[in-house]
Amino acid sequence: MNLALIIDLASWVCLLAGSFFCVVGGIGLLRMPDFYTRVHAASLTDTLGAGLILLGLLLQAGFTLVGAKLVMIGLLIFFASPTGSHALTRAALVRGIAPQLADPPEASSSKP
Amino acid sequence: MPGSWRTFSLFLFLLLFWWLLSGMPAPFLLAAGVGSALLVVWFARRLNIDDHEGHPVHLAWHALFFYWPWLLKEIAVSAWQVCRIVLDPKLPISPTLVRFKPSQITDVGLVIHANSITLTPGTISVEVSREEFLVHALTREGAAGVQAGGAMDRRVSALESWPRMFS
Numbered sequence: 368m369n370l371a372l373i374i375d376l377a378s379w380v381c382l383l384a385g386s387f388f389c390v391v392g393g394i395g396l397l398r399m400p401d402f403y404t405r406v407h408a409a410s411l412t413d414t415l416g417a418g419l420i421l422l423g424l425l426l427q428a429g430f431t432l433v434g435a436k437l438v439m440i441g442l443l444i445f446f447a448s449p450t451g452s453h454a455l456t457r458a459a460l461v462r463g464i465a466p467q468l469a470d471p472p473e474a475s476s477s478k479p
Numbered sequence: 480m481p482g483s484w485r486t487f488s489l490f491l492f493l494l495l496f497w498w499l500l501s502g503m504p505a506p507f508l509l510a511a512g513v514g515s516a517l518l519v520v521w522f523a524r525r526l527n528i529d530d531h532e533g534h535p536v537h538l539a540w541h542a543l544f545f546y547w548p549w550l551l552k553e554i555a556v557s558a559w560q561v562c563r564i565v566l567d568p569k570l571p572i573s574p575t576l577v578r579f580k581p582s583q584i585t586d587v588g589l590v591i592h593a594n595s596i597t598l599t600p601g602t603i604s605v606e607v608s609r610e611e612f613l614v615h616a617l618t619r620e621g622a623a624g625v626q627a628g629g630a631m632d633r634r635v636s637a638l639e640s641w642p643r644m645f646s
Contacts, residue, residue, distance in 0.1 A: 388558065395565035403603070404574055407617045408565055410600045415558040432502040439499070449597035456605045456615065466615060469573035 378426035385419030392416055401467045402459055406452055413448040417441075482530070489534045490520045535587050541641040546591075546634060553599050553631070561600040561617060575622040576605075577614050582632050588639030595635065596625055 388411055395408025421441045428434035460466075497512035523529040531537065564571060583589045593604040596614055601621040606613035616622035625631060 388562065391562050391565050395561070398565060398570060399572070401574075403605075403615045404572060404617060406603055407561060407601055407615075410597070410603070411558055411561050411565070414554050414598060414600055418554075432499060435499040439496075445598065446594070449594040452597050453593065453604055453607070456603050460605050460613075466574055466576065469575055469619065 374426050378423045381419045381423030381426065385416050385421075385423060388412065388419065389416035402464050403456060403466045406456055410448075410452060413444060417444050417448075485531070485534055485536065486520060486524065486529050488536050489523060489529050490516050492534070492536070493519050531585075532587050538587070538638060538641070541638050546638045549634060550595055550598070553595075557602075557621070558600045560621075564617065572617055573619045575616045575619050577616060577622045577625065578611055579614075579625070579627045580610060581612050582627060582636050583639055584636075585639050588635055591638065592632065592635040595631055599631075 392408055392410075392412030395411060396405050399405045399408050418441065421437050421444075425434050425437045425441075428437060493516035494512055497515060498509070501508050501512065520529065523533065528534075581589060581592050583592055589607065589609065593607040593612065596602050596604040596612070601617040602625055603615045604612055605615050612625075614622070614625050616625065
C-alpha cells in the first residue's frame with residue numbers, strides 16, 4: 368500500500384464521518400423537544416461535522432495554500448460558532464423562553 | 480510580555496495572514512501586505528486592542544500543545560454521546576441547568592472556559608460572569624461534568640496562569 372492511497376482513504380473516512388455527524392445533527396434538530404436542546408443538536412453539526420469535513424479536505428489539499436486556508440476556516444468556525452450559540456441561548460433566556468427541565472426547580476414558579 | 484513585543488507579534492501574524500491568503504510572492508503584493516499590516520497594527524494601537532486580550536499570543540504555546548488537543552478529545556467524546564442520544568429511539572435526554580463559580584482570574588480565561596463549554600456538544604454556557612456561569616446541559620451526566628474544580632475548569636485555569644509561572 369502506498370502513502371497516497373492511505374491518505375486518500377483517511378480523507379474519505381473523515382469526509383464520510385463528518386457528513387454522518389452533520390446528518391445526525393439535522394435529525395437531532397428535528398427530534399429535540401425545545402429550543403435549548405435543539406441548539407445542543409445543532410452544535411454536533413458545527414463541531415465534529417464541520418471539523419471532520421475540513422480535516423478530510425485538508426488531507427486532500429496537503430501542505431498547500433489551500434490547506435492553510437482550510438485551517439483558517441476551521442479556526443474561524445471554532446472561535447465563532449460557540450460565541451454565536453452562546454448569544455442565541457442567552458437572548459432566548461433573556462426574552463423569557465423557559466427551558467424544559469428534567470428536574471424543574473421548586474422556586475421557578477415564584478420568579479417574575 | 481512587553482507591549483511592544485506583542486505589537487510586533489501582531490504585525491507578524493497579520494503579515495503571515497496576508498501572505499497565506501494571497502500566496503503570491505510578487506514584490507508589489509508583499510509591499511502592499513506590509514503596508515496593510517502596519518495600518519491594521521496602527522488601528523489596533525489606537526483602539527487599545529493590541530493587548531493581552533486582543534492578541535493573547537502568550538497563551539499560544541500552552542493552548543496549541545496542551546489545551547487544544549485535550550479540548551478536541553473532549554469534543555469528540557461528547558459529540559459521540561450526543562450522537563447516540565439523538566439516534567436513540569427513546570431520546571434519553573434530561574435537560575438540566577447548573578450554576579457554578581468559575582475559578583479563572585482573567586477575562587481571557589473566562590471567555591476560553593465559556594467558549595469551551597459551548598464548543599463541547601451537550602453543554603452550552605447561557606450566562607457568563609466572573610461570579611457565576613449558568614450552563615444548560617442536555618443530560619444530568621453532562622451537567623455533572625461542568626463544575627467548579629472540574630477537569631475543564633482546572634485546565635483553563637492552568638492555561639491562563641501558565642505564562643506567569645515561567646516568567
